[in-house]
Amino acid sequence: MSLLEVMKTRRSIRKYSDKEVSEELLQSLLQAAARTQTMGNLQLYSVVVTRSEDMKERLAPAHFNQPMVRQAPVVLTICADFRRTSTWCKERKADPGYDNFLSFINAASDALLFTQTFSSLAEEAGLGLCYLGTTVYMPAKIIEVLNLPRLVMPVATLTVGWPDEQPALSDRLPVESFVHSEKYRDYTPLDIDRYYLEKEQLPQNKHFVEINHKETLAQIFTDIRYTRRDNEALSTTFLDALRQQGFLEG
């Protein structure tokens, strides 16, 4: 099946069957994903594969104990990695200048592009995945558990297994809401009404607003899911971890 067909029906999968994800399949997907474009062909990423029960148990709290971490046969932590490249430089009489913010952005970009090619390949192979956004909330904990050295920063986590559920497809905004021709055209109140109508009218979203005693769906995001207070605290946490990993020196 083509990726175009896969994308039309893909959904995040949070429940996995007992079927093993073979090391052979995993390695072949990781290898194919590594053909993704990368800065200067340096491949500024690394992947830590978690299969052991013990390590899943230790990783789970860093992901707010979301059950997928313990239940998935494989957990992948994808890291922005300038360590391997910098070690190479030092071994080759070259002075690596990659302990700065731009280098983190470069490596994080490489890592996320790689992550998404891997996701597409894995879903094409029939695997089910869940992307854990929590990776950037408690990086220090992940760094500790996975023993990540200087110039290695976790940026994404995927739980991987064979699907044992088929949840409903989630909604998406109409394409015209996020595509701009030639210049960015700012959003009018009328645009907002039109683009968010479908999302706001979905029965499950209306239900969610009701049981949380909110007035609007947007308040679910600002007051409960992604609050200013949390975002500001987590910004500090993330910057502290970046500093700890040596990416804010230059």
Place this chain on the structure above:
Amino acid sequence: MSLLEVMKTRRSIRKYSDKEVSEELLQSLLQAAARTQTMGNLQLYSVVVTRSEDMKERLAPAHFNQPMVRQAPVVLTICADFRRTSTWCKERKADPGYDNFLSFINAASDALLFTQTFSSLAEEAGLGLCYLGTTVYMPAKIIEVLNLPRLVMPVATLTVGWPDEQPALSDRLPVESFVHSEKYRDYTPLDIDRYYLEKEQLPQNKHFVEINHKETLAQIFTDIRYTRRDNEALSTTFLDALRQQGFLEG
């Protein structure tokens, strides 16, 4: 053809034929790419499509005048975007708290994952792409040309067209060099020798070292392509642009 087959032979394409990239194809790929996982299903990205000669001309300097920008029929600038979501919140009696660093990381992640699904879909459809890493070097210029408002930050650019070249496949590190089992295993000098051998032995790389009067390939990166001095200066530039776009307030 499956994505797995596509990945085995993909390469970045910098020369494009005169054949048009139809708006219909472009829209269908953007729509399919929007099924990529996204934080809270908020789709924290936007895409500015550049087709006009005039706008390509204005964008080109922000990308160090790399010829692909002027030559490609389509240039896509993908942005981390919390503006649409924040405008929605304000229109719905909700107080958006997304003017902080973590929110930029969240939106940039969304944008890069979307970018890479789009890339995979486009390459599967036979299009040729080049990812311009220069986007994060001169964001202020891109912001000005594309009229990007507050809480919109460019993170990736793709030049898109039908291929008019078939460059050699570039090398990649062996999969064991970037995959770690259970814990990060730091690199020994022996590991480095083994993993970088192929790259260092490639005739074009040896030639490159020679004509630049360098001792090692790594010095090409540290002394010429990605120097400490440039990285440090560009770190400041990038952080200034992030501040200008309102992502460092909280």
